[in-house]
Amino acid sequence: MTHTTSDTAWPGNIGAITLFVEDLEATKRFYVEVFDLPVTFEDDDSAVFGFGNTLINLLRTAAAGELIDPAPVAGPDSGSRVQLTLAVADVDAKCEELAARGVTLLNGPMDRPWGIRTASFRDPGGHIWEIAQ
Numbered sequence: 001m002t003h004t005t006s007d008t009a010w011p012g013n014i015g016a017i018t019l020f021v022e023d024l025e026a027t028k029r030f031y032v033e034v035f036d037l038p039v040t041f042e043d044d045d046s047a048v049f050g051f052g053n054t055l056i057n058l059l060r061t062a063a064a065g066e067l068i069d070p071a072p073v074a075g076p077d078s079g080s081r082v083q084l085t086l087a088v089a090d091v092d093a094k095c096e097e098l099a100a101r102g103v104t105l106l107n108g109p110m111d112r113p114w115g116i117r118t119a120s121f122r123d124p125g126g127h128i129w130e131i132a133q
Contacts, residue, residue, distance in 0.1 A: 021125035
């Protein structure tokens with residue numbers, strides 16, 4: 001296969017992931033308290049957090065339509081279609097820390113058949129986060 005683009009780094013790192021949320025304030029508070037992160041940018045419709053080299057943009061669902069039109073914006077009860085994974089050194093210790101911050105786990109900690117120990121939880125917007133060691 002011939003590479004025809006002049007950008008040799010394609011596709012490169014993911015710069016940002018936008019998550020649609022109904023309650024921006026509650027979800028922003030969750031990210032500040034659970035992930036212990038500062039807001040790096042915010043306006044009336046969004047709040048952005050830095051996860052290493054990737055930005056997570058929380059965007060009010062009401063503002064999402066113009067971003068993805070003509071695709072529809074799915075509601076929070078339509079089921080999960082994404083899982084975001086964070087690497088941690090000790091899943092069990094991180095689960096204890098998350099519980100102390102008021103997070104309820106969906107599952108785990110558990111050893112997966114493929115050799116990874118994981119646990120999962122949901123943010124107020126319904127997005128699934130996994131921690132894995």
